[in-house]
Amino acid sequence: MVQELGLAQPAHLSTNGLNIARVEALLAAGEAKRARLMAMALAGQHSGSGELQLLLSFACLGVPGASEDAVRHARGALALAGQPGGPSEAKAQLALGAALDASTAPGAGLPNKEAQRAQQEALRALEAAVALAPDDPAALYSLGLMQAEAGQLQPALQHARPALPWALAALVLSAQRRGALAADAAVAGLEAPGRHAALLQRVLGRILLHQGDVEAGLAAVAAALAMLQGRGAAASPAEGGPGTQAASQGNKGAEAGAAARAWCELGGAYLGAGRPDDACFCLCGARAADAWSPPVHALGAQLAAAAGDLPAARAGLEAALAMDAAYTPAAVALGRLLRQPGAAQDLTLAAAHLAGALRVRPDSAMAWSELGHVRLAQQRVEDAESSAVGGAWLLSGHRAWVACLVAVPVAVWWMLFLVLYPRAWREYVSSLPADQLEGREV
Known part of the structure; x- marks a missing residue:
């Protein structure tokens, strides 16, 4: 940067x-x-x-x-x-x-006017x-x-055109839930000459995976990874003075970090597609690129959880958070892990991790959704409803709607019960014959 x-x-x-x-x-x-x-x-x-x-x-x-x-x-x-x-x-x-x-930013705490x-x-x-x-x-x-x-899309595209035109267009269209057009924009960007092919491949991969086209999404992410690896291999050795060498080392570190993140994205996609062996191979590649990064530990935790080794999964997520306390995906995954029924369940700690994730990323629909599940498990229906609705507003069609569909009917049922039950009981008692009212308290 x-x-x-x-x-x-x-x-x-x-x-x-x-x-x-x-x-x-x-x-x-x-x-x-x-x-x-x-x-x-x-x-x-x-x-x-x-x-x-x-x-x-x-x-x-x-x-x-x-x-x-x-x-x-x-x-x-x-x-x-x-x-x-x-x-x-x-x-x-x-x-x-x-x-x-x-x-x-929402977490910065500035008043609205300021x-x-x-x-x-x-x-x-x-x-x-x-x-x-x-x-x-x-x-x-x-x-x-x-x-x-x-929301100023026209001037946004106008100003960004000399920099990242197709990538920004793809991201804007994706945010508007126009997945097909977003994918077309990413493909058009790849056909045009430019420096951002790896970024466009990653954007295209995410869009395709979100649309359910798993094979094409995996191919796009793998292509991005190949570009990053080729760019790192083509880098010439550092020459010049110590300042130039230090800057070159910094560039190599940035390339390694980008490659590790791409490996982790590919591994997560493979794991979601039910291919854990391929995900394990990606984890090895990520560790070879940058073993001490939070995404690498988070991917290892995902694989451990998929294999049923919950203690190892928890340890991996805690290690990722120890490296970067603001790494939201690890906090959300740890909250999800801790809310699962079993010996390791800890709803209080799960809620704390999810609340911490929301302090860093208040726009995280996944964190709101998981917090709604935790509040439901704690039998805090009103809090669960507010969390689920917040997540559903942020990401329409996401799993937050599941918590919303569970929490809202329960809350409505209790409200109707508390309001209508006394009235129904009084109407029922008043309809009884006088001889049946003896000994009843109204």
């Missing part, structure tokens, strides 16, 4: 070029927390560095709960933009727009970034994505 943003090493920090490159490499590899710590240490030595302020802003974006710090550092970078050794104004505006957008003001300022910042750098794909894509989330 950082390399695509075109961050350059500031001239006045040439002696610390290796450290700057390490921060960028950590960001590129997805190690936002470590990148933030290293950048903070460097910023303490060079407090007037706008480039470090920019790096800190992007690093904070990858740390849950650090959106306010991201905004603060982005404003600092913007104040130093254009000065010797400082970032370009376009990059600073991009960082500010991304940070403000992150601060308006969130609206932040969104408006974020749009202005991204528009300024695009005006300053009209060919910058990161600025174009960020603006297009924010407009798409706001």
